[in-house]
Amino acid sequence: MRVPLTAELLRPKSVRAKIVALLMLPIVSLMALWGFAAVTTASSIGDTERVKDVNAELLTPVAEFVTALQAERTAATRHAAAPDAASLETVEGAHKATDQAATAFRDGANTATADAELLDAGLPARIDRLEADARGLTALRARAEAGTDGKDPAQTSFTAYSTVIEHAFAVTGALTGENGTDAASEARVVLELARAREAVAQEQALLAAGSGAGKLTTEQYTLFAGAVATQRELLKPAVADLKPAHQAAYDAVLDSRSYDGLVAGEDRVRGAGPGASVISAGFLNDWDEAADTVLKGLAAAESDAGTGATAKANPFGWDTLGASGIAVILGLVGVLLSLLVSVGVGRGLIVELLDLRNNALEVAGRRLPQAMRRLHAGHDLDIDAEAPMRRLVGDELAQVGTALTAVQRAALKAASERAELQSGISGVYVSIARRSQVLLHRQLDLLHQLEQRPRDPAEVQELYQVDYLATRMRRHSESLLILSGIAPGxxxxxxxxxxxxxxxxxxxxxxxxxxxxxxxxxxxxxxxxxxxxxxxxxxxxxxxxxxxxxxxxxxxxxxxxxxxxxxxxxxxxxxxxxxxxxxxxxxxxxxxxxxxxxxxxxxxxxxxxxxxxxxxxxxxxxxxxxxxxxxxxxxxxxxxxxxxxxxxxxxxxxxxxxxxxxxxxxxxxxxxxxx
The missing domain is CATH 3.30.565.10 (Histidine kinase-like ATPase, C-terminal domain)
Structure with missing residues (x-):
């Protein structure tokens, strides 16, 4: 049966390779299982590290940018509704805080640009849009102060800032797939809570927009009622979905007096309806104080449940490694033990085989050719000293060594006999050549004498031919001497x-x-x-x-x-x-x-x-x-x-x-x- 070419190419050629392949097969299988566990664990560690990087470079700066925009939106709408020196100073302070947050966001976005597309295919476009909004804050503020299309400046400010904040939530939403460590609650739940906080901030901005007239327009009232509905639909159900460790901070906010005052103010405004004069100075001050307290509490709880928990996550902690870490350690111990046993057994066998191979190569490549050259040079050779015969009793490898020595002795004996034969032949050549030379020299001298005598030209030519034949015979005789290593006379x-x-x-x-x-x-x-x-x-x-x-x-x-x-x-x-x-x-x-x-x-x-x-x-x-x-x-x-x-x-x-x-x-x- 003919072996396929592929199998022939993959078959180990040397004995070392065959032994290694035989011993390493179970080890490779064990290492494959260990490698799978190690890769899984490393992937978990990498995911945690990546989430922390995303949190530090994007999520935290975006969240701070949103908070600054919300505060600036409220200040801008209040100043647009009732301009005065105090509100102007508040707006300028909000501008500085927002600009700092925008700068921090752009720096983080530039750092994370290389990995943005790997996190989400649409994330780069969303980041670019939000960066454009951050760069266009000056123009946004100018439009908000002047108003557009004949609209109220306060309403224009609310719409413009809300659009930028929505773009920021789009970036956060694209990153929720990465924020999935066990240390943080479900990212989508935290995003819903952030939108609930945005709804409270919108309520505050809308009431600030109506503070100048003491009432809300129909459009403002509609937006206010929608924000209240969104906040109440998202906040408590989302808190119920949080991990118990993160619910406490939200429960403290929901059970506080400030939140009760916030809810009461919302009910009062919704009950009055559009155009009703319910936004008095005292009401607005009390409501703003309650809203500020609630917003700060929600922001702190949101940070603790989302970005804060992610930042505290330990890539090498039990929550990340868990049982897979133990499997990796035990698997590594098993692989090392298997390697030690396999190497110990295989190394002993390989060493014996290599010694046998080296001895064979030494005999074939150096010792036997040297002995042959000595024999050809005519030197005597002691076969017993060159290849001592050892009677080894042992395993199969020892028996192979004994057989190798026997082969070497047989080769040396045959070469010695051949050298003796050639030496004898050389001696015969020398003896015959010497005798022939004596006779040929005598023959040439005799021919020379005959050639000098007066003879018929035909006879002289025949003598010349005999002279040539004798000369050739002398050369052949000298060839025998040369082959025997002796210089001609x-x-x-x-x-x-x-x-x-x-x-x-x-x-x-x-x-x-x-x-x-x-x-x-x-x-x-x-x-x-x-x-x-x-x-x-x-x-x-x-x-x-x-x-x-x-x-x-x-x-x-x-x-x-x-x-x-x-x-x-x-x-x-x-x-x-x-x-x-x-x-x-x-x-x-x-x-x-x-x-x-x-x-x-x-x-x-x-x-x-x-x-x-x-x-x-x-x-x-x-x-x-x-x-x-x-x-x-x-x-x-x-x-x-x-x-x-x-x-x-x-x-x-x-x-x-x-x-x-x-x-x-x-x-x-x-x-x-x-x-």
Whole structure:
């Protein structure tokens, strides 16, 4: 059954992740429940804090602004009805108090503007309207004093101020949804009580408006009767809906003598009807005194039941936290205990697994490769000291550790046996190569003597061919020595011109006539590196000739660079794909030579020579479709001669038999060795 891709991606990959996932699942579930309780509790605390902020920034300033407007409305209507110095002074004092309240309201509104839309979608517009009313108080007062549309100034003042107060109640009404803490009574009930207080203030303002004439007009009487009805319909029923702790202050007002005098005055005015002269100076003074006392008592009780209770609310008190706070604390204790137990169990298991993993990585990444390198270098290795076998008796993890040690010992034993085998093969290579060299040197000397004797030209050419074959056999014999890590016996004392080095390298391949040597820089190579460079170039040239068509030429170029001397061998064969090219370069650049790898032995020879002389060798694709071998000889192996302009060396000159041309002996193309 195939696992879905999503499940495969979500599945833990490491052992640590799997153990953590197994142990953390119940903890995460418990933490989710605890998080829900914590978020709920934090939300309650945040609501309480937000309500306190709303109360301090908006509700309290609006309530104080309304109270100031009510007092100014009464003073303005009284002065408009009966102007005198005392009433004017009262009006000016009311103006100052209202202006201060308006300033406080605007400051609070500016502070709460960012959160206004979050509290209620229509609240910003209501606040803007009330702020416009606060800024327009001067114009309102001017209209109230002059009157509008031929109306009585007292009536105009009453209407204008009442409109602003109604706008203020609209702002308060939008905020009642936020004023919902347990410490305060239901916000809507408090708003109804505020409207009842506004009705009493309207009654006082209307009687003040009629104080000049000693009676109420029909319009004023209608408004007065409506205010009385509103006050009586809202006040007592709303008080009954308050919390018992907040009812006492209202009950004290309702049971007071001042409230009884207020009610009696209301009944007297309503009973007289419109146009009746009932507002005498004595009546108005007594009624105003009772109304002022009632208004102050209602304002104090309203503050205690609404904004005052909210301001005293404790976000971290029992009323806010309650049982949810206990659940949060107990849940946190449970989560911590679960974490401690899970971490203790999981950590022990993870530590054991990590130790096992680290030991395995240590063996695979450091100890085993180091041991392999020592074996390849020919050093002895004590397997018991490198990987001591321990008989561990314990749980499954201990048994895995024992098995890992056994695998390590088996790998070291196999590598040791292979190293011994390669050492034996290397010894065989050296023995065979030494014997072959002796015979080949004797053969070359004999051939040289035969070539010097007068003979038929055809016989001389055949001797030359045998000379070339013997030269190639000597190179192969030297390759065995190089693979075994031993330098070949040939060497030069003096520097050898690069031209002779290139000719000697070409002379050691089977078909030297296929090689074209182009213009060669006027430089020489130090004698100690000549044999290795000749051998390396011969291997690369022969490789190029072997993997190109018999009729194609191999191009041999040399150029002087700032970094040294660059020699390029380019063939016109079928080239190599990227994988084969990368594998060949890997063998050339590898420090380890596997004598058991019979493929492309010449590349291993090139690798050994390049490493010994500090040469850089790289195979790459050529523009003609074949392959190019680039050899960079460092400055320390080169000596510059006097610069001259050499002509290009023809590829068939003294290189081999090509179209009937004369073949020169290989010994004539190889520089004379040191004595």
């Amino acid at each position: 040939r060497g030069w004392r003096d520097p050898i011109p690069l031209t002779d080095v290139l000719r000697a390298a070409v002379a050691e391949i089977e078909q030297p006539g296929r090689v074209q040597i182009w213009t060669v820089p006027r430089v020489s190579l130090h004698g100690g590196s000549v044999a290795d460079v000749i051998h390396l170039l011969a291997e690369l040239v022969e490789n190029a000739a072997s993997f190109s068509p018999p009729s194609a030429h191999v191009q041999l170029r040399a150029a002087r660079l700032r970094e040294g001397l660059l020699i390029e061998i380019e063939d016109s064969g079928f080239g190599m794909d990227e994988e084969a090219m990368a594998e060949a370069n890997r063998k050339i650049q590898s420090e380890n030579v596997d004598l058991l790898d019979a493929k492309q032995i010449g590349l291993f020879v090139v690798s050994r020579i390049a490493g010994r002389q500090g040469l850089s060798v790289e195979l790459r694709s050529s523009a003609s479709g074949g392959a190019t071998a680039a050899v960079l000889i460092r400055e320390n192996l080169i000596r510059d001669d006097m610069p001259v302009h050499d002509a290009a060396l023809p590829g068939d000159q003294d290189r081999g038999q090509d179209g009937g041309r004369t073949l020169a002996p290989a010994s004539a193309l190889i520089p004379r060795q040191r004595g």
